[in-house]
Amino acid sequence: MESFIYNDYHLSLTTTQDKYYAQLCTGIRDVNLKTDISYFPSSSHSIKAGVNYAYSTLFPSTTSAKIPSGGNINKPNLDSIQRIYSSLVSFYVNDDITISEKLSASVGLRVPVFIKSDMQYLRYEPRATVKYQLNDVTSVKAAYTIMNQFQHLVPSSTASLPTDIWISSSKIVKPENSQQIDLGLFKNFNGNTFEASIEGYYKTMNNQVLFKEGAQSIQSANIDTKLTFGKGYSYGAELFIKKNVGRLTGWVSYTLSWTNQKFDSLNYGKQFPFTYDRRHNLSIVGTYELNKRWTFSAAFVFTSGAAFTLPTGRANVYGDGSLYDGTY
Secondary structure, three states: OEEEEEEEEEEEEEEEEOOEEEEEEEEEEEEEEEEEEEEEEEOOEEEEEEEEEEEEEEOOEEEEEEOOOOOOOOOOOHHHOOOEEEEEEEEEEEEEEEOOOOEEEEEEEEEEEEEOOOOEEEOOEEEEEEEEEOOOOEEEEEEEEEEEEOEEEEOOOOOOOOOOEEEEOOOOOOOEEEEEEEEEEEEEEOOOOEEEEEEEEEEEEEEEEEEOOOOOOOOOOOOHHHEEEEEEEEEEEEEEEEEOOOOEEEEEEEEEEEEEEEOOOOHHHOOEEOOOOOOEEEEEEEEEEOOOOOEEEEEEEEEOOOOOOOOOOOOEOOOOOOOOOOEO
16 A cells, blocks of 8 residues: 655744744645555464655744834745755564464564764664453553654743744754553443443653753754753553444543653753643543434543743843843
8 A cells, every 4th residue: 555645834923022023933844655565474464564755844943133123023934944854764564463362462663764964863663562352351452662753843941832843853863762661451341332441651751852941042943052852751541431332422531641851951950741741631522323314423622731830030131132132
């Protein structure tokens, strides 16, 4: 099976305060080509393999300056922003194995190669899932996965505005790496009318990326020197209940999780909640079949808000020329 995928995302943001303004432009454009094959050597093996090529173009740029005397701030021009180009070639193979009537496994390996004009990274991503059938309606699953991320979405801690910037891995910015383990219990009820599961996970993340303490916006396509690097930890559990049969079907999912980061150069080396940490996440989806012609559906989503820290004071730095007009 072959696939062609094209993604194009851009964000432009302008803010003003007193005599100064700040502008942010960030974007990512991806072109993906994928091909997959399946092979069935026996009734107990199902092998899939494939290759994926992605070509990415990034548009990172920020600037902060004094508002012109006329008061007109020029809109960002995407054509004037220096592009950052990269390629990602990845190969994968996966084998679904039936070991016995109660025991099965899925074992795979993905090998991504990230390429830029002046460097490249080669990584190995093994993954394995083991399933044991306790009885006809109950099973236990365990999984282990290693993943790498070569494009980074760097959030800014100095504002609550959407000021995240896409950047690419480089000689300074190493690929983000994670290891995750999962353990879950799955069970069907009432003749498979209902299915339920509870699953826990623990994830460690390396080479996390944030801006250094006090970093200010400057117009540059290369912001590597303004970044600091640390670790992340995420863990939690999900409860899932689904109704499969009847005129009313749907599912309920609730996740309780914690995601924290730790940087030696930030917050005195103490861990703190990640920008996208969401302690509670509740989703409810329902579908009602009124008759053969009419079906109604509804969805409800509740999540915890983003973590933030209120400023406890301020300091004046005279002679500064930035959005903050000398006030930090």
